[in-house]
Amino acid sequence: MSPIRVMIVDDTSAVRRVLTQVLEEETDISVVGTASNGHEALERLPRLAPDILLLDIEMPGMSGLELLRELRAAQSPLPVLLFSSLTERGAMVTIEALLLGARDYVTKPSMLGSAGAARDYIRRQVVTKLRDILGRGAGAPARAAAPVPATAPARLRAPVAPALPGLRPSLPGEPAQPVDAVVIAVSTGGPNALSEVIPALPGNLPVPVFIVQHMPTFFTQALARRLDQLSPLAVHECTAASVARPGQVWLAQGGVHMAVARRGDETWVVPDDGEPENFCRPSADVLFRTAVSAFGGRLLGVVMTGMGNDGLAGCREIRAAGGQVIVQDRDSSVVWGMPACVAEAGLAQQVLPLSALAPEIVRRVEATRPWYQAGTPVQAGVPA
DSSP: OOOEEEEESOOOHHHHHHHHHHHSSSEEEEEEEEESSSSHHHHHHHHHHSEEEOOSSSOSSSHHHHHHHHHHTTTTOOOEEEEESSSSSHHHHHHHHHHEEEEEOEEEEOSSSSSHHHHHHIIIIIIHHHHHHOSSSSSSOOOOOOSOOSSOOOOGGOOOOOOOOOOSOSSSOOOOOOOEEEEEEEETTTTHHHHHHHHGTTTTTTOOEEEEOOOOOOOOOOOOHHHHHHSSSSEEESSSEEOOOTTTEEOOTTTEEEEEEETEEEEEEEEEEEBBBBTTTSOHHHHHHHHHHHHOOOOOEEEEEEESSOOOOOHHHHHHTOOOEEEEEEOSSBBSSHHHHHHTTOOOSSSEEEHHHHHHHOOOHTTTTOOOTTSSSTTOOOOO
16 A cells, blocks of 8 residues: 655644654655645645645645635545644634534644654654544544545545445334434544534424534634534533523533533533543543433434544443434545444444435434424424
8 A cells, every 4th residue: 555645734844844754754654745835735736646735724825724715616635634723713713624624633732841742742643643534544444535526536536435234224113202302422524514414403403412522622612603603503612510401502622521411300511520431531422321311212312423432332322222323424424433333333223424414313303293393483382
């Protein structure tokens, strides 16, 4: 297998040099060139023909955001991994870049104590994500880059992924229990995926939605703010114990689990600083497990694009309680890891493309609520 061809775009020469040195130490990675801004990158892309861009966002001249807009306008299939600052400003810009199609991000190392520690951090974070995005990692394969123009070079066209044996696209019959809450697990590729699903849900959705997206604190704050702007539903980051009402979306805060509890007739979301699970905090398994305690089988679990197996144990509990589970399919996932684990365990009732998830969520909420119809006002006095 040929080495991964990486192009580095960063305005700081020292950063370009260190990244090049670390990446070139890997036998399966080759740095084919660098650029100090978006203009230089666009000029050199046709000649260098990289497999992936490692991109800084805030640069003089043409920024990373502007470069991503140019790539999107050209329908380029080139994957992009962001290398951004862990600041509130950096988080907001990173979220915008992810919504423009960047696959994932790595925060720039700071206060690690030594140059050696910074290099180790880059090796763990950047190298691992480069491989995962291109389907070269130890986890599940990544999806093909999309959209890919018919005129794209053959090396940029990925083969069609075969269907998994034994999977059924749907189980027969309508759900027996009502859906009183939706719980979502998502990781790599999540911001872009969520920006398609959450805004497509109707503003009168009669149940709350709870999301675990693996991200640091500043980033979940920025993501919640952006989704709230895009969506008819109210989107909140869970920073304190709060009552969760129908028509609200709650996003776990980065670095903190989010638990669901019932107190009388009220549903609460509660931050939980317990130990990481599946190397994650927040963890989808914590959310799913506590949601089962609160709602029993009256749940719909949704597992979307992401690396690892967070959410698998929680889906087992949802199905054991009589709840429902659907997952995103391989072709529309940036990394088909988390949803693959659930599908291969036989827990998914449907395996759907990203574009079909929101309609299916609404369909399953409607199925046991004869009075509810998406797009019409919720009837006063009708319980959720």
